[in-house]
Amino acid sequence: MNMKFRIGLIINPVAGMGGSVALKGSDEVIDKALALGAKPKSNDRAHLAFSQIAQYRENIEIITAPSLMGESLCKSLGFDYSCIAFNSNTTLTSELQSSDANHTLEAASLIKAAGVDCLVFVGGDGTARNIYSAVGDDFPVLGVPAGVKIHSGVYAITPTAAGKVLELMVTNQLVSVMERDVLDIDESLFRDGVVKAKRYGEMLVPAELRYMQAVKMGGKESDELVLADIAADVMRQVDDELVIMGSGSTTQFIMEEMGLDNTLLGVDVVREQSLVASDVSAQRLLELIADQHAVKLVVTLIGGQGHVFGRGNQQLSPEVIRAVGRDNIIVVATKTKLQALEQRPLLVDTGDAQLDKELSGFVKVTTGYNDYVMVQMSNPD
Numbered sequence: 001m002n003m004k005f006r007i008g009l010i011i012n013p014v015a016g017m018g019g020s021v022a023l024k025g026s027d028e029v030i031d032k033a034l035a036l037g038a039k040p041k042s043n044d045r046a047h048l049a050f051s052q053i054a055q056y057r058e059n060i061e062i063i064t065a066p067s068l069m070g071e072s073l074c075k076s077l078g079f080d081y082s083c084i085a086f087n088s089n090t091t092l093t094s095e096l097q098s099s100d101a102n103h104t105l106e107a108a109s110l111i112k113a114a115g116v117d118c119l120v121f122v123g124g125d126g127t128a129r130n131i132y133s134a135v136g137d138d139f140p141v142l143g144v145p146a147g148v149k150i151h152s153g154v155y156a157i158t159p160t161a162a163g164k165v166l167e168l169m170v171t172n173q174l175v176s177v178m179e180r181d182v183l184d185i186d187e188s189l190f191r192d193g194v195v196k197a198k199r200y201g202e203m204l205v206p207a208e209l210r211y212m213q214a215v216k217m218g219g220k221e222s223d224e225l226v227l228a229d230i231a232a233d234v235m236r237q238v239d240d241e242l243v244i245m246g247s248g249s250t251t252q253f254i255m256e257e258m259g260l261d262n263t264l265l266g267v268d269v270v271r272e273q274s275l276v277a278s279d280v281s282a283q284r285l286l287e288l289i290a291d292q293h294a295v296k297l298v299v300t301l302i303g304g305q306g307h308v309f310g311r312g313n314q315q316l317s318p319e320v321i322r323a324v325g326r327d328n329i330i331v332v333a334t335k336t337k338l339q340a341l342e343q344r345p346l347l348v349d350t351g352d353a354q355l356d357k358e359l360s361g362f363v364k365v366t367t368g369y370n371d372y373v374m375v376q377m378s379n380p381d
Helices: 030-035 042-050 054-059 071-077 101-114 125-135 159-170 223-237 249-257 282-289 318-324 335-339 353-359
Strands: 005-011 060-064 080-083 118-123 141-145 175-185 197-207 242-245 268-271 274-277 295-300 307-309 329-332 346-348 361-368 371-378
Touching (some): 005 042, 042 071, 042 118, 042 141, 060 071, 060 101, 071 080, 101 125, 118 125, 141 197, 159 175, 242 282, 249 295, 274 282, 295 307
Parallel strands (some): 060 080, 242 295, 295 329, 307 346, 329 361
Antiparallel strands (some): 175 197, 175 371, 268 274, 361 371
């Protein structure tokens, strides 16, 4: 099944307008900027980024906002797109003045709900703040710089650089993700010569992939050191939840790091680094998780094949996977194992076509301590 890469796109059409007329920002001064002769630039900046991936348009679907917030760009470059619908209180027209923070907030929330692999936004630090407020810190985003103030680490260095990162993702290259700060400064103070930045949080952004860990041996990952890093990160991601440990050598190493016996070809259940049950069946798993408020599932892939579900772990039945939920699945693998797939997607074959569809899309794979890559997952049919 050839899955299209789904991109969310939000353009702040007034971002950066205050800079060219020496207003040191665009927040709350759009009318003044227009009166001084400022011209909108953000759609031009977006065009630079998205023209980098126009050749892959048949493999891309864009979910965007109407008019100058994204729709116009998609039309001009010939992308397959659909527009979210604002509620009646935030009607958007083609007039620049009609676009404000509420449009960005609502658009980001609606696009996230629609389900995209990465949300791309074009603007400045104010736009980044709004996106963060809407989507939080666990959703892949990418900023295209177009504002006056670009202090946040969530932006690519240039619009063209943003396009290059998107190209890596669209062509199914291994793309690391990392947490970067969302910063903004007080523009009113900035206009008086005072720079006062505030950190609002972090967002998950794609980064240029560092294929190898810091510790290398002969140009290859040191498996034991990398696996130890993966284990440490997994233990950091779970608190007091019940944790289902799938089969495989990578999950076996995590169990060993916790000092627990492991069923290499089976499924075990742990809580707070203590063994709850060994080599459990699908029915037993359903019984164990039935009254739990939170459950995590740790799985790896079959090396060379890429199967995450449906091969060697049938205990993880569709009912179990649904009960856990996609957001609570932690996929672990070394980058060496992922590279061996040669850009092929991870595979799901649960026996439930609808569930396979729900699981498909880009998934965050833990590849080290605080080190992740985004990899496409799909059903092979």
